Amino acid sequence: MPKKVKPAGDGKEEGPVPCKQVKLEAAGGPSPLNHDSPSGLFESLISPVKTETFFKEFWEQKPLLIQRDDPVLATYYRSLFRLSDLKSLCSRGMYYGRDVNVCRCVNGKKKVLNKDGKVHFLQLRKDFDQKRATIQFHQPQRFKDELWRIQEKLECYFGSLVGSNVYITPAGSQGLPPHYDDVEVRGEETARLREDELLPARVFILQLEGEKHWRLYHPTVPLAREYSLEAEDRIGRPAHEFTLKPGDLLYFPRGTVHQADTPSGLAHSTHVTISTYQSSSWGDFLLDTISGLVFDTAKADVELRAGIPRQLLLQVETTAVATRKLSGFLRMLADRLEGTRELLSADMKKDFAMNRLPPYYVGDGAELSTPGGRLPGLDSTVRLQFRDHVVLTVGPDQDPSDETREKMVYIYHSLKNRRDTHMMGNEETESHGLRFPLSHIDALKQIWNSSAISVKDLKLTTDEEKQSLVLALWTECLIQVV
Secondary structure (H helix, E strand, C coil), rough: CCCCCCCCCCCCCCCCCCCCCCCECCCCCCCCCCCCCCHHHHHHHCCCCHHHHHHHHCCCCEEEEEEECCCCHHHHHHHEEEECHHHHHHHCEECCCCEEEEEEEEECEEEEECCEEEEEEEHHHHHHHCCCCCCEEHHHHHHEEEEEEEEHHHHHCCCEEEEEEEEEEEECEEECCEEECCCCCCCCCHHHCCCCCCCCCEEEEEEECCCCCEECCCCCCCCCCCCEEHHHHHHCCCCCEEEECCCCCEEEECCEEEEEEEECCCEEEEEEEEECCCCCCCCHHHHHHHHHHHHHHHCHHHHHHHHCCCCCCHHHCCCCHHHHHHHHHHHHHHHEEECCCCCCCCCHHHHHHHHHHCCCCEEEEEEHCCCCCCHHHHHHHEEEECHHHEEEEEEEEECCCCCCEEEEEEEEEECCHHHHCCCCCCCCCCCCEEEEEEHHHHHHHHHHCCCCHHHHCCCCCHHHHHHHHHHHHCCCCCCCEE
């Protein structure tokens, strides 16, 4: 049984304060979590466990249970999402499958009770009360400000997308059979897999209302990459068994087999799963960077530009000659990688910037889309703002009309992202950012690595290039004059 621990104080901020602060306090009053910085938020979320201890002893290794007896924190957790919130949310136009799932575990199997089309609250409540069904609400951070506030900071902290699902289960009921979870699927497969519980890679569970009885089992597939139901006769006895109450937190790695039910005779249970590190393994990173490495190497090595053997693609099995040739190329790429300073990221950085939450703000968000302050000039000193929401990468020119495909510098940011489509997969998204010649890389690194820098000191050949660079960044709200 994991040890019960007591909460401690908030974490301290690490690194410089962001240049531009937005939405510092929630509408409902000060939060018991530390929102001063991404590291402070995470440290306060897992308090009293220290961040260093968490990553050394628990992250991707074993579950962590933090049981708290803190009325203030319990009240705050309840405010994140309540059963009563569903009435107003349904009035905004929620749909089965996309926004809401209704399900119940019957004889060890999951039974989906979704209707077609739009969700009506009275029918939803009827299924909840009479059929004892679990209500799963997808990505509540789209509508609940405080979850947006938390998850935006966590995306900055982990450098990875952070999704969430809410589960509301009546007393004496269980929504899902024993299972372990894969990484969260986004894109065209989302609609097909939406009926499965998509608790992705690394999961933090916050108990909001009522109590939930949990049983965790040893993984049958460590850090599994696929969702799987598990028969009870295969998983054996629980490795951990406990009950979460409002204010409690549970973490477990991907692949942990688990099941949970709401105890009889009590109120319903509401918990939220906050999950991160979707498709963020070393394997994913290798697949992302290998194409850029091949692109660079092929420009310098004629062997990689030579054609493959005739009819190779028509053969059922790869020939020994082709296997030896590919093995040799991989060894050559490994040698080249050892001396490479700039890895070309094909998709991961862009995908993260395109699909993450925008910065948390109060008001209409005009400060994120309209440049403010003085126009930068040659005599100005500038600094980067919204640093945690901007990525810089080098990649081949994506202009289809350019046959030379020279390398370019790309800057992607999330300032103009739509919160209402966050983690919804099949919704339309677009990238926001800028593209510069590779000759601008050193000047951009100066801006990225300095707390403030004079435009005159930028490593570019002409004053015109310096002014053009900072004006482009200022127009995108990425820098400000100090």
